Amino acid sequence: MAQINKPNEYFNTVLYTGNGGTQSITGVGFQPDFVWGKNRNTTNWHDLEDVVRGVTKRLSTNSTDQEATETNNFTSFDSDGFSVGSGPNVNGSGNGIVVWNWLASNTTASNTDGSITSSVSASTTSGFSIVKFVGTGSVATVGHGLGVAPSFYVVKRIDGGDGGQWNCYHKSLGASQYMLLNSTSASQSSATRWNNTEPTSSVFTVSTSGDVNDPSDNHIVYCFAEKKGFSKFGSYTGNGSTDGTFVYTGFKPAMIILKNASDAYNWEIRDNKRRTYNEANENRLFPNLSNAESVNTETIDFLSNGFKIRNAGGGDNGSGNTIIYMAFAENPLVAGNYVPTTAR
Numbered sequence: 001m002a003q004i005n006k007p008n009e010y011f012n013t014v015l016y017t018g019n020g021g022t023q024s025i026t027g028v029g030f031q032p033d034f035v036w037g038k039n040r041n042t043t044n045w046h047d048l049e050d051v052v053r054g055v056t057k058r059l060s061t062n063s064t065d066q067e068a069t070e071t072n073n074f075t076s077f078d079s080d081g082f083s084v085g086s087g088p089n090v091n092g093s094g095n096g097i098v099v100w101n102w103l104a105s106n107t108t109a110s111n112t113d114g115s116i117t118s119s120v121s122a123s124t125t126s127g128f129s130i131v132k133f134v135g136t137g138s139v140a141t142v143g144h145g146l147g148v149a150p151s152f153y154v155v156k157r158i159d160g161g162d163g164g165q166w167n168c169y170h171k172s173l174g175a176s177q178y179m180l181l182n183s184t185s186a187s188q189s190s191a192t193r194w195n196n197t198e199p200t201s202s203v204f205t206v207s208t209s210g211d212v213n214d215p216s217d218n219h220i221v222y223c224f225a226e227k228k229g230f231s232k233f234g235s236y237t238g239n240g241s242t243d244g245t246f247v248y249t250g251f252k253p254a255m256i257i258l259k260n261a262s263d264a265y266n267w268e269i270r271d272n273k274r275r276t277y278n279e280a281n282e283n284r285l286f287p288n289l290s291n292a293e294s295v296n297t298e299t300i301d302f303l304s305n306g307f308k309i310r311n312a313g314g315g316d317n318g319s320g321n322t323i324i325y326m327a328f329a330e331n332p333l334v335a336g337n338y339v340p341t342t343a344r
Helices: none
Strands: 011-017 024-025 034-039 047-050 072-080 081-084 094-101 109-111 118-123 129-135 142-145 152-157 165-172 177-180 203-206 218-226 230-237 244-250 253-259 268-269 280-282 295-298 299-301 308-309 322-332
Touching: 011 024, 011 253, 081 094, 094 268, 118 142, 129 142, 129 308, 203 218, 253 299, 253 308, 268 280
Parallel strands: none
Antiparallel strands: 011 094, 024 081, 034 047, 034 094, 072 081, 109 118, 118 129, 129 218, 142 203, 152 165, 152 218, 165 177, 230 322, 244 308, 253 268, 253 322, 280 295, 299 308
């Protein structure tokens, strides 16, 4: 498997201060296809927008609401970043804003690999695709465009009046289980999400639940496949100790998303931009909550080849619990110039 030596060409985090008016944010390093923004200082909702649905089409992981048109949040995807309007979610005056950015293909194509035709923007290099399809209500397959089986994906119904929950598949739990990105709930067993069928190199399966396959309604899916030097998806068992588990990823993480799959805890996002050093209070945001950034003593070290749990908190390290993670790279363990990367 080829290694990605420059992860920031496919994923990057940017921080900026809102001005309450309009501004263009540069420094992403590419034209993003998927942006996920959050006002760090307030309880304004998460804002997720993508190239397949179109800029100004907002979804929020802390809500089951259907897609909304917001012309004052993200207003364009630009060659080295994006532009924002006066909306407080991503441009509140004087507020600290974080936006996580992913590159797909900068285009959208029709995919007929599944029984349902989908619209897809995919990067087979980084293992990321954005998929949109119309549900049938019956068990069906949907093409994802990655060329390898995805390790994690999240499906959201975006219309149909009341929207829908954020249903997640994770390879460590398998296709008989699902989790909800908008909820603290532990993993749940059901055949109505994925029909107990693992994804393949070309398609994933949706079953009869209205959240993932409502008849005649549109659904959006964010799919991620594991790529050497760029992304890792797995799980570890908590030990309830401040000398917690070391998780090998093969790269220095830029972003980690964690969730205790065994018990009711928040999802957590940590990254290398909001806190740039180890052995310190950690800055957390919670996908399932609109809360402002939380700064506490539940630390995690970002190392040159993975991450180390340094807290006994139940969300990160509940004793005997299964914790799932999604990690994206800052640097691979050995970069293209063969110089090992270093920890923070």
